[in-house]
Amino acid sequence: MTEGTHAAETGSVRSGFSGLAEVISRARARETRAVARLISLVEHDSPALREVAAALTGTGGQAHVVGLTGSPGVGKSTTTSALTAVLRSAGRSVGILAVDPSSPFTGGALLGDRIRMSEHATDPGVFIRSLASRGQLGGLSAAVPQALRVLDAAGFDVILIETVGVGQAELEIASLADTTLVVLAPGMGDGIQAVKAGILEIADIFVVNKADRDGAANVSRDLRHMQSYGPGGGWVAPIVKTVASSGDGIGDLLEQIDGHMAHLRSSGSLAARRQRRAAQEIESIALASVRQRFADANGPAALDAAAHDVVAGTSDPYQAADRLLDSL
């Protein structure tokens, strides 16, 4: 995104509102247009980002943040949509962030578009937003935690974050979410062993979707077998079979999600998870700020030049890091 586009975007985000205070106050009343504009502000890292963050201080903390991840084709979007339907039937509001890993290799997957076109598009109790992942190596965009804060402040009961399962993004989802769902499906050669270590670690709940297909029992059995090697103690991720396209098993899934939150609260893990999440967020903001200030003080290519010196052997990385910090 160029500077020009950026400025225009920020301008249009404010238009129609008398000022940021009004946008925030309307977003907190869950007015869709205001929520959307606040997320645009944080997504584009606009000058108003800090104002938004400051204005949201003391809000939120009530939403249950649920991450969904899994390989392409397992039915994450359908699961998200079906889960949203069950949540709405129960009178709970739902914010959805679809994080498209616009990887330098594969391009964005446009998860959100599929959800947006679904039955929930016109429901005021559902807010759907697609965010491009601009992070390095397929990681989540820095905008994701801020967008999460906006939805939390807007009072959504449940926030679903959906991403395609690329290594780092999966792990980052787990660090952002209170509850992480890993979605699998049979019959796509989706052998669970291939991602064994990663999956075992981040899943709070396993969803075996397309459970009406051949091989679903094998996937469940493999997962249980895998879990038998786990560390034991504490929470053992339940395995829920679903057919998201028909809604089968989605009620059970919601029960397990609520059960996990109850476990987090009773064990004290919820506070610990959220504190770790905040510490990571603070550090990543600090690093982005260091990087920006260094570029401001030394020109946009200064880090490249420093890296060049290290590769060329005229500097070591510690000296280069010191110069980076000294220039602040």
Place this chain on the structure above:
Amino acid sequence: MTEGTHAAETGSVRSGFSGLAEVISRARARETRAVARLISLVEHDSPALREVAAALTGTGGQAHVVGLTGSPGVGKSTTTSALTAVLRSAGRSVGILAVDPSSPFTGGALLGDRIRMSEHATDPGVFIRSLASRGQLGGLSAAVPQALRVLDAAGFDVILIETVGVGQAELEIASLADTTLVVLAPGMGDGIQAVKAGILEIADIFVVNKADRDGAANVSRDLRHMQSYGPGGGWVAPIVKTVASSGDGIGDLLEQIDGHMAHLRSSGSLAARRQRRAAQEIESIALASVRQRFADANGPAALDAAAHDVVAGTSDPYQAADRLLDSL
């Protein structure tokens, strides 16, 4: 590791040598004991770490850094060992870093121990070291790039970094290595589709190990099918079938590894990869330094306290990040 152990370790590392200059000079002559001690210094983040980094400036850059990753059980250690044998037959020296992901969930896998007990243990042209991964979320330890610099400065022709395929560590291996091998094996339910996006992105070469077993042809075929969806152009990762336990195919593998390096050089990608690696290293050192200086200035629990304020809603993460930077 406690402070006491740390100091003792640093002390013992220097013992037997008249000083750091001697350790470095002997390490550059590839004296095993000196190389091992330099790596201990950087692994334990000792006060000498910066001295070591400064003293190594202008050395190295000649080694071909090859990363090996893959799920547990595919035969990474056996492949590493077989590849080492072929390299040694060709008169090339080999440094091996086995990175054990001592994840908070699964504990370390002690990859290095298996290699260390192998035929190469007494060969002075082979150096083997196991490093614990102390990074967050299963990521590689910050010691890995420094240990790499030590082995590079010591003049090893090829440096093999082996790690278990946990999402983030895989990606970090790819960012450290010139050439990344993704090792798969048939017959373990090791469906490649499950890690499709991640694997497609990081593999410079696919190794289908245990190729004498049923299903090896399927794994290769699935990989080729997957590649047909890739972005095309540039390097297309070759698929090499091996039986590492007997050495079958390992000669082919080495040819492909050398071929990849030739491609990196001729395309100019080598310089770009190494520059990106250096930039990441500088930034991660800077962040560690910010974190440390913040702890020094505000007490070890200051970041936790800041995170607590954000969770409690008495501060926003940007204010907290500013305070973190202001205290430098």
